[in-house]
Amino acid sequence: MQKIRTRFAPSPTGYLHIGGLRTALFSYLWAKKNKGEFIIRIEDTDRARLIANADQELIDTLAKLGINSDVAIKHQSDRLALYQKASDKLIDNNNAYRCFCSPERLDEMRTKQQKNKQVPKYDRHCLNLSKEEIDKKIVAGQKFVVRFKIPDNEIIVGQDAVYGKISIKGQDLDDFVILKSNKFPTYHLASVVDDHDMRISHVIRGEEWMPSLPKHILIYEALKYALPTFVHLPLLLNPDKSKLSKRQGDVAVEDYLKKGYLIEALLNYVALLGWNPGNNKEFFMLDDLIKEFSLEKINKAGAVFDVTKLNWFNAEYIRKIIIQNDKRFDQLISNAESFLGKNSHQAKKVLRLFGSRIDNLSQLGEDSKFLFDLPDYDKKMLIFKKSDLAKTKEAINLALGTLGKIHHSEWNQDTINTSIKDIIEKRKLSPGDIFWPLRVACSGLEQSPSPAELLEFLGKEEALTRVKKAIKKLA
Protein backbone atom coordinates (compact mmCIF):
# COMPACT_ATOMS: atom_id res chain seq x y z
CA MET A 1 0.00 0.00 0.00
CA GLN A 2 1.28 3.40 -0.98
CA LYS A 3 1.75 5.80 1.87
CA ILE A 4 -0.66 8.71 1.76
CA ARG A 5 1.23 11.94 1.40
CA THR A 6 -0.34 15.31 0.68
CA ARG A 7 1.03 18.77 0.41
CA PHE A 8 -0.01 22.39 0.59
CA ALA A 9 2.10 24.48 -1.75
CA PRO A 10 1.46 28.20 -1.39
CA SER A 11 3.41 30.84 -3.21
CA PRO A 12 4.79 33.51 -0.89
CA THR A 13 3.09 36.43 -2.53
CA GLY A 14 0.76 37.40 0.29
CA TYR A 15 -1.08 36.28 3.36
CA LEU A 16 -2.91 33.03 3.86
CA HIS A 17 -6.22 33.27 2.11
CA ILE A 18 -9.40 31.66 3.43
CA GLY A 19 -9.50 29.54 0.31
CA GLY A 20 -5.90 28.54 0.92
CA LEU A 21 -6.82 27.57 4.44
CA ARG A 22 -9.57 25.31 3.18
CA THR A 23 -7.19 23.64 0.72
CA ALA A 24 -4.52 23.25 3.38
CA LEU A 25 -7.06 21.89 5.83
CA PHE A 26 -8.46 19.27 3.48
CA SER A 27 -4.97 18.17 2.49
CA TYR A 28 -3.97 17.95 6.11
CA LEU A 29 -7.10 16.02 7.06
CA TRP A 30 -6.68 13.48 4.32
CA ALA A 31 -3.08 12.81 5.27
CA LYS A 32 -3.86 12.53 8.96
CA LYS A 33 -6.91 10.40 8.45
CA ASN A 34 -4.74 7.90 6.62
CA LYS A 35 -1.85 8.11 9.05
CA GLY A 36 0.15 9.63 6.25
CA GLU A 37 2.24 12.75 5.96
CA PHE A 38 1.33 16.33 5.30
CA ILE A 39 3.94 18.53 3.68
CA ILE A 40 4.19 22.27 3.26
CA ARG A 41 6.20 23.39 0.26
CA ILE A 42 6.94 26.97 -0.73
CA GLU A 43 6.48 27.69 -4.43
CA ASP A 44 8.65 30.76 -4.80
CA THR A 45 9.42 30.59 -8.48
CA ASP A 46 7.89 33.94 -9.28
CA ARG A 47 10.70 36.31 -8.43
CA ALA A 48 8.73 39.41 -9.33
CA ARG A 49 5.80 38.87 -7.02
CA LEU A 50 7.81 37.47 -4.16
CA ILE A 51 7.14 39.15 -0.82
CA ALA A 52 9.79 38.99 1.86
CA ASN A 53 8.81 36.91 4.88
CA ALA A 54 5.50 35.95 3.37
CA ASP A 55 6.59 32.32 3.49
CA GLN A 56 7.21 32.43 7.21
CA GLU A 57 3.94 34.21 7.86
CA LEU A 58 2.07 31.61 5.88
CA ILE A 59 3.71 28.87 7.90
CA ASP A 60 3.06 30.66 11.19
CA THR A 61 -0.58 31.24 10.43
CA LEU A 62 -1.09 27.59 9.59
CA ALA A 63 0.72 26.63 12.76
CA LYS A 64 -1.63 28.76 14.83
CA LEU A 65 -4.47 26.74 13.40
CA GLY A 66 -2.75 23.49 14.22
CA ILE A 67 -1.63 22.67 10.71
CA ASN A 68 2.07 21.83 10.58
CA SER A 69 4.31 20.18 8.04
CA ASP A 70 5.52 16.71 8.93
CA VAL A 71 8.80 17.22 7.13
CA ALA A 72 11.24 20.10 6.75
CA ILE A 73 9.72 22.79 4.58
CA LYS A 74 11.40 23.18 1.22
CA HIS A 75 11.56 26.14 -1.12
CA GLN A 76 11.50 25.58 -4.84
CA SER A 77 14.08 28.29 -5.35
CA ASP A 78 16.58 25.95 -3.66
CA ARG A 79 15.86 23.18 -6.09
CA LEU A 80 16.49 24.73 -9.48
CA ALA A 81 18.89 21.97 -10.55
CA LEU A 82 16.09 19.46 -10.27
CA TYR A 83 13.84 21.35 -12.64
CA GLN A 84 16.68 22.09 -15.03
CA LYS A 85 17.37 18.37 -15.24
CA ALA A 86 13.75 17.58 -15.96
CA SER A 87 13.62 20.29 -18.57
CA ASP A 88 16.74 18.95 -20.29
CA LYS A 89 15.30 15.50 -20.30
CA LEU A 90 12.12 16.74 -21.93
CA ILE A 91 14.13 18.52 -24.60
CA ASP A 92 16.24 15.43 -25.21
CA ASN A 93 13.15 13.31 -25.62
CA ASN A 94 11.63 15.80 -27.99
CA ASN A 95 8.81 16.63 -25.58
CA ALA A 96 9.97 20.20 -25.27
CA TYR A 97 11.88 22.79 -27.22
CA ARG A 98 13.69 26.07 -26.74
CA CYS A 99 11.86 29.21 -27.75
CA PHE A 100 13.76 32.41 -28.44
CA CYS A 101 10.76 34.60 -29.16
CA SER A 102 10.88 37.95 -27.46
CA PRO A 103 8.05 39.05 -25.19
CA GLU A 104 7.37 41.79 -27.73
CA ARG A 105 6.88 39.30 -30.53
CA LEU A 106 4.59 37.21 -28.35
CA ASP A 107 2.53 40.25 -27.42
CA GLU A 108 2.22 41.21 -31.02
CA MET A 109 1.24 37.70 -31.97
CA ARG A 110 -1.47 37.57 -29.34
CA THR A 111 -3.01 40.89 -30.18
CA LYS A 112 -3.14 39.88 -33.80
CA GLN A 113 -4.78 36.59 -32.91
CA GLN A 114 -7.32 38.32 -30.75
CA LYS A 115 -8.08 40.81 -33.44
CA ASN A 116 -8.81 37.91 -35.77
CA LYS A 117 -11.00 36.33 -33.09
CA GLN A 118 -8.58 33.47 -32.75
CA VAL A 119 -7.64 31.78 -29.51
CA PRO A 120 -4.33 33.16 -28.27
CA LYS A 121 -1.87 30.36 -28.72
CA TYR A 122 1.85 30.13 -29.35
CA ASP A 123 2.44 29.84 -33.09
CA ARG A 124 5.34 27.40 -32.75
CA HIS A 125 7.66 29.84 -34.40
CA CYS A 126 10.65 28.17 -32.73
CA LEU A 127 9.46 24.57 -32.90
CA ASN A 128 11.58 23.52 -35.83
CA LEU A 129 14.79 25.40 -35.26
CA SER A 130 17.78 23.39 -36.36
CA LYS A 131 20.48 22.34 -33.94
CA GLU A 132 22.86 24.78 -35.59
CA GLU A 133 20.46 27.69 -35.32
CA ILE A 134 19.83 26.95 -31.68
CA ASP A 135 23.52 26.69 -30.86
CA LYS A 136 24.24 29.90 -32.69
CA LYS A 137 21.57 31.79 -30.74
CA ILE A 138 22.77 30.39 -27.45
CA VAL A 139 26.36 31.29 -28.18
CA ALA A 140 25.19 34.75 -29.14
CA GLY A 141 23.72 35.03 -25.67
CA GLN A 142 20.10 35.06 -26.75
CA LYS A 143 17.65 34.37 -24.01
CA PHE A 144 15.19 31.55 -24.36
CA VAL A 145 12.42 29.73 -22.56
CA VAL A 146 11.58 26.06 -22.79
CA ARG A 147 8.16 25.14 -24.06
CA PHE A 148 6.38 21.84 -23.74
CA LYS A 149 5.39 20.42 -27.09
CA ILE A 150 1.74 19.47 -27.04
CA PRO A 151 1.18 16.29 -29.03
CA ASP A 152 -1.17 16.89 -31.95
CA ASN A 153 -4.38 15.03 -32.36
CA GLU A 154 -4.33 13.54 -28.94
CA ILE A 155 -7.10 13.52 -26.42
CA ILE A 156 -5.79 13.85 -22.92
CA VAL A 157 -7.94 12.14 -20.34
CA GLY A 158 -7.55 12.86 -16.67
CA GLN A 159 -9.17 11.38 -13.63
CA ASP A 160 -10.19 13.47 -10.64
CA ALA A 161 -11.37 12.14 -7.31
CA VAL A 162 -14.10 14.76 -7.10
CA TYR A 163 -15.02 15.54 -10.68
CA GLY A 164 -14.44 12.17 -12.27
CA LYS A 165 -13.19 11.90 -15.80
CA ILE A 166 -12.14 15.08 -17.57
CA SER A 167 -10.87 15.10 -21.11
CA ILE A 168 -9.53 17.72 -23.46
CA LYS A 169 -8.23 17.78 -27.00
CA GLY A 170 -4.54 18.45 -27.47
CA GLN A 171 -5.26 21.06 -30.10
CA ASP A 172 -6.99 23.20 -27.46
CA LEU A 173 -3.75 23.40 -25.54
CA ASP A 174 -0.93 25.86 -25.96
CA ASP A 175 2.76 24.96 -26.02
CA PHE A 176 3.20 26.28 -22.52
CA VAL A 177 6.42 27.45 -20.94
CA ILE A 178 8.02 25.09 -18.44
CA LEU A 179 11.30 26.90 -17.89
CA LYS A 180 11.58 30.67 -17.90
CA SER A 181 14.48 32.59 -19.39
CA ASN A 182 15.87 33.19 -15.92
CA LYS A 183 16.12 29.39 -15.50
CA PHE A 184 13.32 29.30 -12.96
CA PRO A 185 10.63 26.74 -13.67
CA THR A 186 6.99 27.66 -14.06
CA TYR A 187 4.40 26.21 -11.73
CA HIS A 188 3.56 23.44 -14.15
CA LEU A 189 7.03 21.93 -14.26
CA ALA A 190 8.01 22.62 -10.68
CA SER A 191 4.89 21.21 -9.10
CA VAL A 192 5.00 18.02 -11.16
CA VAL A 193 8.68 17.45 -10.49
CA ASP A 194 8.26 18.16 -6.79
CA ASP A 195 5.11 16.16 -6.32
CA HIS A 196 6.89 13.23 -7.86
CA ASP A 197 10.11 13.80 -5.96
CA MET A 198 8.25 14.13 -2.65
CA ARG A 199 6.14 11.09 -3.47
CA ILE A 200 2.87 12.94 -3.12
CA SER A 201 -0.01 10.50 -3.38
CA HIS A 202 -2.84 13.02 -3.58
CA VAL A 203 -2.54 16.37 -5.28
CA ILE A 204 -5.22 18.43 -3.55
CA ARG A 205 -5.76 21.94 -4.87
CA GLY A 206 -8.43 24.41 -5.91
CA GLU A 207 -10.71 23.95 -8.88
CA GLU A 208 -9.04 26.86 -10.67
CA TRP A 209 -6.26 24.41 -11.51
CA MET A 210 -8.48 22.06 -13.43
CA PRO A 211 -7.83 23.64 -16.81
CA SER A 212 -4.14 22.91 -16.46
CA LEU A 213 -4.58 19.33 -15.35
CA PRO A 214 -4.02 18.02 -18.92
CA LYS A 215 -0.74 19.90 -19.11
CA HIS A 216 0.40 18.30 -15.91
CA ILE A 217 -0.64 14.86 -17.04
CA LEU A 218 1.37 15.37 -20.20
CA ILE A 219 4.45 16.26 -18.17
CA TYR A 220 3.98 13.25 -15.90
CA GLU A 221 3.77 10.98 -18.92
CA ALA A 222 6.69 12.54 -20.74
CA LEU A 223 8.83 12.20 -17.63
CA LYS A 224 7.54 8.65 -17.10
CA TYR A 225 6.27 9.49 -13.64
CA ALA A 226 3.38 7.58 -12.12
CA LEU A 227 0.28 9.76 -11.78
CA PRO A 228 -0.88 10.78 -8.33
CA THR A 229 -4.55 11.02 -7.48
CA PHE A 230 -5.82 14.45 -8.37
CA VAL A 231 -8.34 16.07 -6.06
CA HIS A 232 -9.72 19.40 -7.17
CA LEU A 233 -11.71 21.28 -4.59
CA PRO A 234 -14.75 23.39 -5.49
CA LEU A 235 -14.08 27.09 -5.26
CA LEU A 236 -14.97 29.32 -2.36
CA LEU A 237 -17.19 32.10 -3.61
CA ASN A 238 -18.09 35.70 -2.88
CA PRO A 239 -21.78 36.36 -2.24
CA ASP A 240 -22.08 37.23 -5.93
CA LYS A 241 -20.74 33.76 -6.77
CA SER A 242 -17.45 34.91 -8.19
CA LYS A 243 -14.23 33.42 -6.89
CA LEU A 244 -13.65 34.52 -3.30
CA SER A 245 -11.55 37.63 -3.41
CA LYS A 246 -10.68 40.70 -1.48
CA ARG A 247 -13.42 42.98 -2.62
CA GLN A 248 -16.21 42.76 -0.15
CA GLY A 249 -14.91 41.58 3.20
CA ASP A 250 -11.70 40.05 4.38
CA VAL A 251 -10.10 37.01 2.87
CA ALA A 252 -6.92 36.85 4.93
CA VAL A 253 -7.04 34.35 7.75
CA GLU A 254 -5.05 36.67 9.98
CA ASP A 255 -7.69 39.35 9.57
CA TYR A 256 -10.32 37.01 10.96
CA LEU A 257 -8.08 36.07 13.84
CA LYS A 258 -7.47 39.75 14.58
CA LYS A 259 -11.16 40.44 14.46
CA GLY A 260 -11.78 38.00 17.28
CA TYR A 261 -12.81 34.87 15.47
CA LEU A 262 -11.79 31.70 17.25
CA ILE A 263 -9.62 29.12 15.56
CA GLU A 264 -12.16 26.42 16.37
CA ALA A 265 -14.95 28.33 14.66
CA LEU A 266 -12.89 29.17 11.61
CA LEU A 267 -11.78 25.59 11.06
CA ASN A 268 -15.22 24.20 11.74
CA TYR A 269 -16.92 26.56 9.34
CA VAL A 270 -14.37 26.24 6.57
CA ALA A 271 -14.41 22.44 6.81
CA LEU A 272 -18.10 22.49 6.01
CA LEU A 273 -17.59 24.47 2.84
CA GLY A 274 -17.58 21.91 0.07
CA TRP A 275 -17.62 18.94 2.37
CA ASN A 276 -20.17 17.34 4.66
CA PRO A 277 -20.00 14.39 7.03
CA GLY A 278 -23.00 12.66 5.50
CA ASN A 279 -25.15 13.25 8.55
CA ASN A 280 -26.51 16.18 10.51
CA LYS A 281 -23.52 16.65 12.75
CA GLU A 282 -22.06 20.11 12.41
CA PHE A 283 -19.69 20.67 15.29
CA PHE A 284 -16.23 19.40 14.60
CA MET A 285 -12.97 19.99 16.35
CA LEU A 286 -9.82 19.23 14.36
CA ASP A 287 -9.62 15.67 15.73
CA ASP A 288 -13.23 14.96 14.77
CA LEU A 289 -12.54 16.20 11.28
CA ILE A 290 -9.56 13.90 10.94
CA LYS A 291 -11.73 10.98 11.94
CA GLU A 292 -14.66 11.76 9.70
CA PHE A 293 -13.15 13.41 6.66
CA SER A 294 -13.53 11.65 3.35
CA LEU A 295 -12.89 12.50 -0.28
CA GLU A 296 -16.21 11.01 -1.39
CA LYS A 297 -18.20 13.63 0.46
CA ILE A 298 -16.52 16.56 -1.25
CA ASN A 299 -18.93 18.59 -3.37
CA LYS A 300 -18.55 19.69 -6.94
CA ALA A 301 -20.31 23.02 -6.82
CA GLY A 302 -18.63 26.12 -5.42
CA ALA A 303 -19.61 27.33 -1.96
CA VAL A 304 -20.36 30.89 -0.94
CA PHE A 305 -18.37 32.04 2.05
CA ASP A 306 -21.10 33.42 4.28
CA VAL A 307 -19.89 35.40 7.29
CA THR A 308 -23.29 35.14 8.95
CA LYS A 309 -22.89 31.46 9.53
CA LEU A 310 -19.28 31.89 10.59
CA ASN A 311 -20.55 34.35 13.17
CA TRP A 312 -22.97 31.78 14.48
CA PHE A 313 -20.24 29.17 14.80
CA ASN A 314 -18.08 31.71 16.57
CA ALA A 315 -20.85 32.61 19.00
CA GLU A 316 -21.51 28.95 19.67
CA TYR A 317 -17.85 28.27 20.43
CA ILE A 318 -17.57 31.28 22.71
CA ARG A 319 -20.57 30.07 24.73
CA LYS A 320 -19.44 26.47 24.78
CA ILE A 321 -15.98 27.35 26.01
CA ILE A 322 -17.32 29.56 28.78
CA ILE A 323 -19.78 26.91 29.94
CA GLN A 324 -17.24 24.10 29.85
CA ASN A 325 -14.80 26.30 31.74
CA ASP A 326 -11.76 24.17 30.91
CA LYS A 327 -8.27 25.19 29.83
CA ARG A 328 -9.62 26.60 26.60
CA PHE A 329 -11.33 29.24 28.71
CA ASP A 330 -7.92 30.55 29.71
CA GLN A 331 -6.99 30.94 26.07
CA LEU A 332 -10.26 32.66 25.42
CA ILE A 333 -9.56 35.08 28.25
CA SER A 334 -6.16 36.05 26.93
CA ASN A 335 -7.69 36.39 23.49
CA ALA A 336 -10.39 38.65 24.93
CA GLU A 337 -7.85 40.79 26.75
CA SER A 338 -6.59 42.26 23.53
CA PHE A 339 -10.01 43.75 22.90
CA LEU A 340 -10.42 45.35 26.31
CA GLY A 341 -7.51 47.76 26.37
CA LYS A 342 -6.94 49.19 29.82
CA ASN A 343 -9.70 47.04 31.25
CA SER A 344 -8.13 43.80 30.14
CA HIS A 345 -7.59 42.65 33.72
CA GLN A 346 -11.36 42.21 33.93
CA ALA A 347 -11.48 39.99 30.84
CA LYS A 348 -12.72 36.90 32.62
CA LYS A 349 -15.63 38.67 34.31
CA VAL A 350 -16.53 40.59 31.19
CA LEU A 351 -16.60 37.35 29.23
CA ARG A 352 -18.92 35.76 31.76
CA LEU A 353 -21.22 38.77 31.47
CA PHE A 354 -21.24 39.06 27.70
CA GLY A 355 -20.34 35.59 26.50
CA SER A 356 -23.88 34.75 25.47
CA ARG A 357 -24.47 38.18 24.03
CA ILE A 358 -21.71 38.45 21.45
CA ASP A 359 -20.77 36.51 18.38
CA ASN A 360 -17.32 38.00 18.22
CA LEU A 361 -14.72 38.94 20.81
CA SER A 362 -14.16 42.26 19.09
CA GLN A 363 -17.58 43.40 20.37
CA LEU A 364 -16.42 43.08 23.95
CA GLY A 365 -14.79 46.48 24.23
CA GLU A 366 -17.73 48.51 23.06
CA ASP A 367 -20.36 46.39 24.80
CA SER A 368 -18.67 46.53 28.19
CA LYS A 369 -17.74 50.21 28.18
CA PHE A 370 -20.55 51.24 30.51
CA LEU A 371 -19.19 48.97 33.22
CA PHE A 372 -16.11 51.12 33.56
CA ASP A 373 -17.57 54.46 32.68
CA LEU A 374 -21.25 55.09 33.40
CA PRO A 375 -22.82 56.97 30.53
CA ASP A 376 -25.16 59.83 31.25
CA TYR A 377 -28.84 58.99 30.91
CA ASP A 378 -32.20 60.66 31.18
CA LYS A 379 -34.03 60.27 34.48
CA LYS A 380 -37.16 59.14 32.64
CA MET A 381 -35.28 56.08 31.58
CA LEU A 382 -35.32 54.88 35.18
CA ILE A 383 -39.07 54.40 35.19
CA PHE A 384 -40.25 51.02 33.93
CA LYS A 385 -42.89 51.26 31.23
CA LYS A 386 -45.51 49.62 33.46
CA SER A 387 -44.52 51.60 36.52
CA ASP A 388 -44.53 55.22 37.66
CA LEU A 389 -42.31 57.75 39.41
CA ALA A 390 -43.61 57.16 42.92
CA LYS A 391 -43.24 53.39 42.77
CA THR A 392 -39.82 53.69 41.18
CA LYS A 393 -38.62 56.01 43.93
CA GLU A 394 -39.93 53.72 46.59
CA ALA A 395 -38.43 50.62 44.99
CA ILE A 396 -35.00 51.97 44.39
CA ASN A 397 -34.75 53.43 47.87
CA LEU A 398 -35.74 50.11 49.35
CA ALA A 399 -33.17 48.45 47.16
CA LEU A 400 -30.48 50.81 48.33
CA GLY A 401 -31.30 50.07 51.94
CA THR A 402 -31.26 46.33 51.46
CA LEU A 403 -28.18 46.26 49.31
CA GLY A 404 -26.35 48.42 51.79
CA LYS A 405 -26.84 45.77 54.43
CA ILE A 406 -25.24 43.02 52.37
CA HIS A 407 -21.76 42.31 53.65
CA HIS A 408 -18.90 42.67 51.19
CA SER A 409 -18.16 38.98 51.42
CA GLU A 410 -21.76 38.16 50.51
CA TRP A 411 -21.87 40.52 47.56
CA ASN A 412 -22.85 38.23 44.71
CA GLN A 413 -25.69 37.62 42.28
CA ASP A 414 -27.46 35.05 44.42
CA THR A 415 -27.55 37.14 47.56
CA ILE A 416 -28.52 40.23 45.63
CA ASN A 417 -31.33 38.47 43.83
CA THR A 418 -32.63 36.96 47.02
CA SER A 419 -32.71 40.33 48.74
CA ILE A 420 -34.45 42.08 45.88
CA LYS A 421 -37.03 39.35 45.51
CA ASP A 422 -37.64 39.62 49.20
CA ILE A 423 -38.54 43.30 48.79
CA ILE A 424 -40.81 42.51 45.84
CA GLU A 425 -42.72 40.01 47.89
CA LYS A 426 -43.01 42.11 51.05
CA ARG A 427 -44.01 45.30 49.27
CA LYS A 428 -46.16 43.70 46.59
CA LEU A 429 -44.12 45.27 43.82
CA SER A 430 -43.79 43.83 40.34
CA PRO A 431 -40.28 42.72 39.37
CA GLY A 432 -40.10 45.45 36.76
CA ASP A 433 -40.71 48.17 39.35
CA ILE A 434 -37.39 47.47 40.97
CA PHE A 435 -35.22 45.48 38.57
CA TRP A 436 -35.67 47.96 35.74
CA PRO A 437 -34.46 51.05 37.57
CA LEU A 438 -31.59 49.08 39.03
CA ARG A 439 -30.49 48.09 35.54
CA VAL A 440 -30.61 51.64 34.30
CA ALA A 441 -28.86 52.90 37.41
CA CYS A 442 -26.03 50.43 36.91
CA SER A 443 -25.71 50.65 33.15
CA GLY A 444 -27.32 53.84 31.92
CA LEU A 445 -28.79 51.58 29.27
CA GLU A 446 -32.11 49.97 28.50
CA GLN A 447 -30.54 46.74 27.34
CA SER A 448 -27.96 44.98 29.41
CA PRO A 449 -27.18 41.84 31.35
CA SER A 450 -29.39 41.35 34.41
CA PRO A 451 -29.20 43.88 37.28
CA ALA A 452 -27.89 41.31 39.73
CA GLU A 453 -25.04 40.43 37.37
CA LEU A 454 -24.21 44.09 36.96
CA LEU A 455 -24.32 44.81 40.66
CA GLU A 456 -22.01 41.93 41.38
CA PHE A 457 -19.59 42.97 38.66
CA LEU A 458 -19.44 46.58 39.85
CA GLY A 459 -18.74 45.62 43.41
CA LYS A 460 -20.63 46.97 46.38
CA GLU A 461 -19.05 50.37 46.54
CA GLU A 462 -19.38 51.36 42.89
CA ALA A 463 -22.81 49.74 42.69
CA LEU A 464 -24.19 51.75 45.56
CA THR A 465 -22.66 54.92 44.16
CA ARG A 466 -24.54 54.37 40.91
CA VAL A 467 -27.78 53.57 42.72
CA LYS A 468 -27.47 56.74 44.79
CA LYS A 469 -26.83 58.72 41.67
CA ALA A 470 -30.08 57.41 40.24
CA ILE A 471 -31.97 58.34 43.38
CA LYS A 472 -30.61 61.85 43.16
CA LYS A 473 -31.81 62.08 39.57
CA LEU A 474 -35.31 61.09 40.61
CA ALA A 475 -35.51 63.58 43.46
Place this chain on the structure above:
RNA sequence: GGCCCCAUCGUCUAACGGUUAGGACGCCAGGUUCUCAACCUGGUAAUCAGGGUUCGAUUCCCUGUGGGGUCACCA
Protein backbone atom coordinates in the same frame (compact mmCIF):
# COMPACT_ATOMS: atom_id res chain seq x y z
C1' G B 1 -14.87 34.45 -27.60
C1' G B 2 -12.32 29.02 -27.28
C1' C B 3 -11.90 25.22 -23.71
C1' C B 4 -13.32 23.12 -19.00
C1' C B 5 -16.51 22.71 -14.71
C1' C B 6 -21.03 23.33 -12.09
C1' A B 7 -26.63 23.74 -11.03
C1' U B 8 -31.75 21.35 -4.32
C1' C B 9 -34.68 26.86 0.25
C1' G B 10 -31.41 33.75 0.33
C1' U B 11 -26.72 30.84 2.23
C1' C B 12 -24.12 25.89 3.73
C1' U B 13 -26.07 21.22 2.61
C1' A B 14 -28.88 15.80 2.94
C1' A B 15 -31.85 12.45 0.12
C1' C B 16 -29.62 2.86 -3.06
C1' G B 17 -34.53 5.69 -9.16
C1' G B 18 -39.95 5.32 -4.87
C1' U B 19 -39.39 10.70 1.26
C1' U B 20 -45.37 15.06 2.93
C1' A B 21 -37.69 16.80 -0.66
C1' G B 22 -34.57 16.39 5.56
C1' G B 23 -31.02 19.39 8.66
C1' A B 24 -28.28 24.01 9.79
C1' C B 25 -27.63 29.54 9.38
C1' G B 26 -30.73 33.74 8.50
C1' C B 27 -35.54 35.69 8.84
C1' C B 28 -40.66 35.69 11.14
C1' A B 29 -44.02 34.33 15.22
C1' G B 30 -44.90 32.42 20.07
C1' G B 31 -43.02 30.82 24.96
C1' U B 32 -39.70 32.17 29.14
C1' U B 33 -38.88 37.18 31.30
C1' C B 34 -37.40 43.43 34.55
C1' U B 35 -34.50 44.65 29.13
C1' C B 36 -31.17 42.43 25.63
C1' A B 37 -28.94 37.94 24.57
C1' A B 38 -29.17 32.81 25.47
C1' C B 39 -32.74 28.91 25.70
C1' C B 40 -37.50 26.17 24.08
C1' U B 41 -41.62 25.66 20.32
C1' G B 42 -43.50 26.59 15.63
C1' G B 43 -43.30 28.89 10.77
C1' U B 44 -41.06 30.79 6.07
C1' A B 45 -38.47 29.11 1.80
C1' A B 46 -35.67 24.94 -3.00
C1' U B 47 -35.10 20.39 -6.93
C1' C B 48 -33.09 26.24 -13.49
C1' A B 49 -36.17 24.99 -18.22
C1' G B 50 -37.63 21.59 -22.02
C1' G B 51 -37.26 16.90 -23.95
C1' G B 52 -36.25 11.77 -23.36
C1' U B 53 -35.25 6.61 -20.51
C1' U B 54 -38.50 4.34 -16.71
C1' C B 55 -44.37 1.76 -13.75
C1' G B 56 -41.86 5.94 -11.24
C1' A B 57 -37.07 10.91 -11.97
C1' U B 58 -33.91 15.88 -7.39
C1' U B 59 -31.32 11.44 -8.88
C1' C B 60 -29.67 8.59 -15.46
C1' C B 61 -29.17 10.76 -20.87
C1' C B 62 -29.67 15.01 -24.41
C1' U B 63 -30.52 20.14 -25.51
C1' G B 64 -31.13 24.91 -23.83
C1' U B 65 -30.46 28.63 -20.03
C1' G B 66 -27.79 30.45 -16.09
C1' G B 67 -23.37 30.82 -13.15
C1' G B 68 -18.23 30.08 -12.51
C1' G B 69 -13.12 28.93 -13.74
C1' U B 70 -9.26 29.35 -17.22
C1' C B 71 -6.78 30.90 -21.51
C1' A B 72 1.13 34.80 -19.03
C1' C B 73 8.43 33.76 -19.03
C1' C B 74 1.64 34.36 -12.18
C1' A B 75 0.73 30.73 -9.15
